[in-house]
Amino acid sequence: xxxxxxxxxxxxxxxxxxRRPGLFRHVSVPALGGLSLELKRGEIAGLLGLNGAGKTxxxxxxxxLLFPDAGEVSVFGLPPSDVASKKRIGFLPExxxxxxxxxxAEALIYYAGLSGLKGPAARARVDAVxxxxxxxxxxSKKAAEFSKGMMQRLGVAQAIVHDPELLILDEPVSxxxxxxxxxxxxxxxxxxxxxKTVFLSSHSISELEKITDRVFILxxxxxxxxxxxxxxxxxxxxxxEIFVRTVR
Amino acid sequence: MKRTLYLVLPLxxxxxxxxxxxxxxCARQFPPADKxxxxxxxxxxxxxxxxLGVRRLAADLWFIRLMQYYGTPELLEGExxxxxxxxxxxxxxxxxxxxPVARHILALDPYFTxxxxxxxxxxxxxxxxxxxxxxxxxxxxxYRPKEWKYVALLAAIxxxxxxxxxxxxxxxxxxxxxxDCPVMIRQLAAFLNKRMGNYxxxxxxxxxxxxxxxxxxxxxxxxxxxxxxxxxxxxxx
Amino acid sequence: xxxxxxxxxxxxxxxxxxxxxxxFGLFVVFAGVLIYASxxxxxxxxxxxxxxxxxxxxxxxxxxTLVYALLAAAAAITNEIKTKTIYLVFSRPVPRAAYLAGKxxxxxxxxxxxxxVMALIHLSLLYFRGFVLPPFYLTxxxxxxxxxxxxxxxxxxVSLFATSTVSTVAITGILWTLGHFTSEAKxxxxxxxxxxxxxxxxxxxxxxxxxxxxxxxxxxxAPPAAPPGFLAGYLLLWxxxxxxxxxxxxRKKEF
Numbered sequence: 234x235x236x237x238x239x240x241x242x243x244x245x246x247x248x249x250x251x252r253r254p255g256l257f258r259h260v261s262v263p264a265l266g267g268l269s270l271e272l273k274r275g276e277i278a279g280l281l282g283l284n285g286a287g288k289t290x291x292x293x294x295x296x297x298l299l300f301p302d303a304g305e306v307s308v309f310g311l312p313p314s315d316v317a318s319k320k321r322i323g324f325l326p327e328x329x330x331x332x333x334x335x336x337x338a339e340a341l342i343y344y345a346g347l348s349g350l351k352g353p354a355a356r357a358r359v360d361a362v363x364x365x366x367x368x369x370x371x372x373s374k375k376a377a378e379f380s381k382g383m384m385q386r387l388g389v390a391q392a393i394v395h396d397p398e399l400l401i402l403d404e405p406v407s408x409x410x411x412x413x414x415x416x417x418x419x420x421x422x423x424x425x426x427x428x429k430t431v432f433l434s435s436h437s438i439s440e441l442e443k444i445t446d447r448v449f450i451l452x453x454x455x456x457x458x459x460x461x462x463x464x465x466x467x468x469x470x471x472x473x474e475i476f477v478r479t480v481r
Numbered sequence: 482m483k484r485t486l487y488l489v490l491p492l493x494x495x496x497x498x499x500x501x502x503x504x505x506x507c508a509r510q511f512p513p514a515d516k517x518x519x520x521x522x523x524x525x526x527x528x529x530x531x532x533l534g535v536r537r538l539a540a541d542l543w544f545i546r547l548m549q550y551y552g553t554p555e556l557l558e559g560e561x562x563x564x565x566x567x568x569x570x571x572x573x574x575x576x577x578x579x580x581p582v583a584r585h586i587l588a589l590d591p592y593f594t595x596x597x598x599x600x601x602x603x604x605x606x607x608x609x610x611x612x613x614x615x616x617x618x619x620x621x622x623x624y625r626p627k628e629w630k631y632v633a634l635l636a637a638i639x640x641x642x643x644x645x646x647x648x649x650x651x652x653x654x655x656x657x658x659x660x661d662c663p664v665m666i667r668q669l670a671a672f673l674n675k676r677m678g679n680y681x682x683x684x685x686x687x688x689x690x691x692x693x694x695x696x697x698x699x700x701x702x703x704x705x706x707x708x709x710x711x712x713x714x715x716x717x718x
Numbered sequence: 719x720x721x722x723x724x725x726x727x728x729x730x731x732x733x734x735x736x737x738x739x740x741x742f743g744l745f746v747v748f749a750g751v752l753i754y755a756s757x758x759x760x761x762x763x764x765x766x767x768x769x770x771x772x773x774x775x776x777x778x779x780x781x782x783t784l785v786y787a788l789l790a791a792a793a794a795i796t797n798e799i800k801t802k803t804i805y806l807v808f809s810r811p812v813p814r815a816a817y818l819a820g821k822x823x824x825x826x827x828x829x830x831x832x833x834x835v836m837a838l839i840h841l842s843l844l845y846f847r848g849f850v851l852p853p854f855y856l857t858x859x860x861x862x863x864x865x866x867x868x869x870x871x872x873x874x875x876v877s878l879f880a881t882s883t884v885s886t887v888a889i890t891g892i893l894w895t896l897g898h899f900t901s902e903a904k905x906x907x908x909x910x911x912x913x914x915x916x917x918x919x920x921x922x923x924x925x926x927x928x929x930x931x932x933x934x935x936x937x938x939x940a941p942p943a944a945p946p947g948f949l950a951g952y953l954l955l956w957x958x959x960x961x962x963x964x965x966x967x968x969r970k971k972e973f
Contacts (some may be wrong), residue, residue: 485962485965485966485969488962489963492958492959493959493963499951499952500925500927501923504922507901507930509904511901513902514902532895533898534935537937538777540771541759541769542773544763545762545763548764569767586731590935592938595766630871639763673939695767696765699768
């Protein structure tokens with residue numbers, strides 16, 4: 234695990250609210266309020282918070298799936314909706330879903346193509362990634378036949394198939410067995426070992442403790458605390474203790 | 482956003498103009514809906530046909546109904562089925578719905594020429610109602626003014642009323658040369674040739690009827706007539 | 719060029735998604751069964767059997783493909799949003815314009831495939847009954863496809879603001895029937911006045927005029943509705959304009 238001083242992602246006083254249909258007019262549900270944070274190149278950063286804290290909102294803002302109501306988000310110095318910035322990121326949403334009639338290989342070829350990989354280069358990369366995530370025995374199975382763990386591996390595979398510089402993972406180990414969790418953790422470490430940046434959210438405090446350099450704690454759409462590894466390693470009760478104190 | 486707007490506005494304007502232009506200038510191909518009329522409580526069916534753009538199919542289904550109607554013996558009060566069959570031999574009978582249904586078919590699909598010929602021929606030569614046949618053909622010619630088959634049959638009906646079978650036969654000969662000529666026109670041509678003593682021509686037409694139609698009534702009749710001709714002294718075919 | 723490559727990838731994927739869907743096969747099989755069942759109607763038509771089998775077969779092809787088209791178009795984008803597969807697309811360098819174009823093109827190709835297979839089934843029936851290919855057949859099938867891609871273009875646009883797939887299907891179904899009524903609207907306009915006449919005129923002018931492409935109903939002898947150049951331009955406008963309006967709605971859509 235390493236870090237450097239260059240910021241590749243920056244949130245500057247970002248506000249976001251969701252509009253839900255109400256009886257006579259839309260109801261505004263705040264998700265983020267004046268949030269500011271930076272991600273450094275080469276680090277593994279975690280996002281921790283209760284349900285509804287705004288973790289997924291942050292990730293969607295980074296990937297251009299949502300647009301901020303106020304403030305500014307930049308990824309590699311560009312707006313997240315810019316295709317040039319999207320080329321350099323890989324995103325794993327929570328509980329990824331794939332077209333049921335596609336095989337793993339077909340799905341990855343498709344997504345690799347959308348990321349700019351074509352022809353034999355794409356094919357070679359897909360084969361390598363399938364092997365890397367441990368899906369080789371299941372490569373020709375249809376996604377409809379996949380277990381949860383296999384879906385998650387395929388999700389990681391599509392996120393890394395185009396060799397992005399920044400990996401954004403939303404709950405990457407959610408619902409997985411311990412062996413699968415271990416393998417995903419290994420993949421993340423390997424990825425970071427190549428100099429790539431990882432940003433992940435999780436409900437599992439112990440997972441974040443094992444792998445991240447820094448953790449951002451979110452409370453009701455605001456960045457309540459940024460905790461470096463050194464801090465929770467020197468705190469009785471570790472990251473959990475810091476989190477509970479921050480949230481209460 | 483601006484680029485999309487610069488594109489969408491002129492194209493939307495072009496589309497907004499194309500619609501009215503097409504509506505106002507394109508030739509009407511079918512009679513308007515108010516000319517279709519209601520026959521045998523078929524208004525809903527006709528409305529669905531117009532809504533789905535299946536006028537031609539609707540005309541086909543009405544034509545099947547017409548043939549079934551015409552092919553069913555009319556039972557008069559106190560009459561048995563056998564008597565009705567005998568009375569209705571050669572297609573004679575009242576069949577009060579025949580003309581309205583025939584008109585309905587052509588109002589739905591004025592390009593269904595065979596239905597027009599079949600219906601007019603049946604009215605004129607089987608049911609002895611030449612005025613109704615003429616009325617049907619004149620209505621059909623409004624939407625098909627260049628349809629020579631209607632004109633030929635109109636002329637043939639005229640000469641039939643004037644009791645000139647030779648002229649009738651001459652006029653309908655081009656009709657029976659068409660591969661999809663209605664069988665009852667061919668049957669009429671065979672009958673007229675036989676009446677005028679052109680037995681070879683009549684025989685050939687009956688043979689064509691057997692080869693081209695699936696209607697059992699006309700096939701059986703043609704076989705019967707051919708057998709009669711074969712038995713005639715000195716007849717060669 | 720990159721835009722075209724991306725749109726092409728999405729189109730191929732959309733086509734594959736459709737023909738691998740079991741409902742695609744079911745619709746084709748269902749159509750095949752009904753087309754062969756039309757033999758009964760053909761037999762009842764006696765000497766007009768060829769015409770009846772042709773007309774019934776073409777009508778069945780159009781209606782069955784229409785039902786599939788409306789369902790597929792209504793769900794094409796909304797299903798991707800619901801299942802969140804769209805996250806995996808738009809977290810990538812995929813321009814939204816290319817995505818929309820690719821989705822639409824994939825659907826158009828899927829309908830062409832469906833119609834092609836159904837046409838082969840239909841032609842096999844005509845062949846076995848000893849009938850020749852009707853002269854207007856290929857034009858009729860092509861124009862059925864033209865009508866379907868127009869209504870699909872409209873359905874994709876409607877699906878971006880409709881509240882559900884069912885409402886999209888209902889709205890575009892109504893558009894389909896109104897589009898066939900445009901030529902009948904003339905006599906209604908003459909009989910109406912005031913607001914009713916204005917509404918009817920708006921419908922007749924601005925709803926897609928499907929009667930222009932109803933070659934199936936015109937057969938071989940009826941004159942074409944409009945010159946081929948106008949029809950091609952009209953078709954292109956009805957594909958491009960809804961696409962551009964869809965793009966205006968879609969460019970700022972959040973997921």
